[in-house]
């Protein structure tokens with residue numbers, strides 16, 4: 001018997017008791033979650049600094065602030081989202097009413113990664129609470145200070161039978177995946193996503209997979225270079241490039257390459273100083289394995305900016321790498337670090353071929369003033385989501401669903417989409433008992449004639 005059977009059973013009982021169904025209960029829990037984050041704010045900054053050397057600015061903008069916005073928005077609209085939705089009923093069903101009820105799944109499992117360890121554990125939880133589910137959170141083992149803090153905060157705020165944290169690595173994660181769960185929300189890498197999907201398929205448990213991939217950043221000949229450079233540097237080097245939607249590589253029009261790279265160099269210095277390694281404000285690489293993996297890439301191509309590393313503190317300066325082949329290692333894997341390969345193109349059609357090689361990127365960024373070309377890119381290339389003339393900002397708008405396509409993931413969340421993700425839309429037809437239409441039954445006299453008419 002698994003150590004988690006009792007836990008899942010107690011959450012199932014809690015769910016069946018119906019407490020999580022009411023609007024009042026859900027709002028109260030969201031408020032408790034918000035108060036919890038506020039109460040622990042200083043310790044949140046402290047633990048993220050210990051795990052990843054994240055600066056206060058980065059924690060505020062990408063972790064703490066994001067969650068606050070998401071909770072406020074959910075509290076504001078929850079009542080509206082929870083209402084059963086009345087929809088039209090065809091004439092063939094005269095007398096009946098059709099409704100879509102918003103049904104929570106039950107016991108949900110949230111598995112999260114290390115790169116935004118608080119954000120990526122709590123953002124799905126907001127959706128799970130709002131939709132009326134219970135939740136088990138399995139945070140990453142690679143950010144122990146933040147994962148311990150998440151456990152402590154959740155334990156102090158919620159009953160175990162409602163929301164709890166289970167810590168551990170792949171084995172614990174897999175044991176949890178074998179439980180009789182009602183929904184799985186996974187954020188992490190593509191290979192582990194496949195394991196999660198396989199496990200879920202054994203019990204046909206519905207899932208969301210928020211995965212990664214190689215997100216291209218394309219800069220065309222007519223782009224406003226100064227803005228492009230600034231926005232690329234921000235998107236690529238925040239969290240030292242350890243962001244699922246960071247621009248993975250640069251694909252720049254040959255004619256503006258030199259101008260863009262010079263401007264990128266200037267922007268790096270403006271944002272991080274001449275040697276970020278020594279600034280004390282620059283995010284570190286999560287562990288030695290990832291540091292060594294990234295360091296290997298520095299042996300490929302020609303480094304035109306950065307390249308300095310500090311193994312003791314696991315820091316790598318923002319780096320640009322040129323003269324690479326498309327089949328070099330760095331162009332095959334998701335980089336997930338502060339290294340930006342620079343590739344070039346001459347015709348927009350070439351972009352399509354290159355991007356298609358890395359299949360369904362999670363994000364795509366295109367810099368150009370030409371609206372026709374912007375439309376061409378958006379309509380012809382498959383990607384999860386992205387920006388025109390910016391990087392990563394689509395994430396900060398909770399009106400936009402966030403998620404991948406194909407190899408970059410299945411499903412979406414943020415804002416209302418988080419509520420929908422953790423909700424089953426249950427279709428119900430309420431039939432009248434005031435009369436009974438005979439034409440629907442076999443052998444009715446006028447049946448065929450009426451049906452033919454209705455089908456027109």
Ligand code: NAD
Nearest residue numbers: 112113114139140169170173174188189192210211212244
């Ligand atoms: P990961 O897949 O190694 O780990 C994610 C979670 O899965 C962790 O909690 C880990 O303990 C668990 N896990 C690891 N191996 C497992 C196994 N064999 N079986 C079951 N569970 C296992 O990912 P990571 O290294 O923590 O995060 C980096 C990856 O996550 C990158 O690929 C990145 O693109 C992706 N990511 C995606 C998003 C998104 O929103 N789409 C956000 C952040 C990160």
